């Protein structure tokens with residue numbers, strides 16, 4: 580089986596001129612010539628692999644860039660994948676085979692999701708880093724290997740280390756240089772440049788898709804969104820836009836539709852109305868919990884949490900809860916004709932607590948009474 584190597588990426592393919600991306604490019608530039616281990620960190624879809632491709636492209640190393648995703652290969656196969664095996668080393672090993680360390684000869688070995696590497700293999704990796712030699716499974720012969728090691732993780736390896744899931748000595752070895760790729764929400768000013776670069780990539784990827792131009796109000800909407808799936812989510816969005824916009828430039832309402840923002844808002848508002856109408860009030864003293872489902876019961880039927888958490892996209896509970904809180908407060912104020920007192924009753928909050936929350940979110944109520 581041929582080793583999975585990836586296309587070289589131009590340094591220029593890393594779009595963005597925010598301070599964070601400028602710094603990232605500078606770090607790639609400085610470190611690429613040296614054969615030191617590099618760890619790239621950052622949330623999923625932020626561009627870690629792109630950094631690794633740029634590091635390899637700029638390194639001048641003659642061999643290939645070989646990628647191994649430690650989370651995608653079953654534990655018991657990962658060792659043979661990395662180290663290779665001799666014929667008969669295990670059931671089914673009918674021929675001998677090189678491993679990825681050997682495939683990366685004079686090139687770069689990229690171990691993605693290194694945080695998922697089992698502890699036993701971490702010990703073996705540490706030894707290879709120290710000796711620059713490997714033994715294929717089923718053989719005691721040591722073979723010299725010449726590779727440059729780059730690893731990536733979206734997990735906090737420090738946390739994993741404290742829980743005993745990652746070796747401290749290996750972490751120090753891997754992180755001679757750490758290049759952090761920040762979430763897209765921390766460099767929102769890069770979005771226009773990213774759209775240009777990614778649209779060109781999509782136009783040239785053989786899919787026949789042509790992302791539409793973006794109007795000013797559409798761009799504002801895109802820059803307001805928090806992109807939990809980072810640049811990958813932006814790319815998916817542009818592919819969706821190319822399919823559904825029928826060549827029309829993207830304005831605010833199309834962007835909202837394609838991001839399903841109105842549906843999310845409607846869902847939350849419907850949930851809120853349902854919840855508010857089921858809160859027993861002073862007038863409705865006789866209401867019992869049997870007659871009206873509690874808000875919790877309404878929430879249990881909501882499958883969006885399962886979908887979001889299973890999607891693999893970065894999810895921030897704090898931001899999500901703040902959005903829900905803000906939505907409840909604004910809707911309660913709307914339903915209460917801006918009366919803070921009545922809105923506070925609807926939300927079962929003290930009036931002073933609601934006022935404090937309104938200040939936090941910058942909400943002003945003219946009909947404050």
Ligand SMILES: Nc1ncnc2c1ncn2[C@@H]1O[C@H](COP(=O)(O)OP(=O)(O)OP(=O)(O)O)[C@@H](O)[C@H]1O
Pocket residue numbers: 592593594595621622623624625626627628629630691733773776777810811814
């Ligand atoms: N700065 C950028 N400029 C252009 N394209 C980018 C940039 N950052 C990311 N991309 C594109 O976004 C997609 C996701 O990036 P990438 O695969 O590098 O993310 P990742 O952090 O490695 O994700 P994961 O942790 O899920 O493996 C890719 O198609 C990549 O080309």
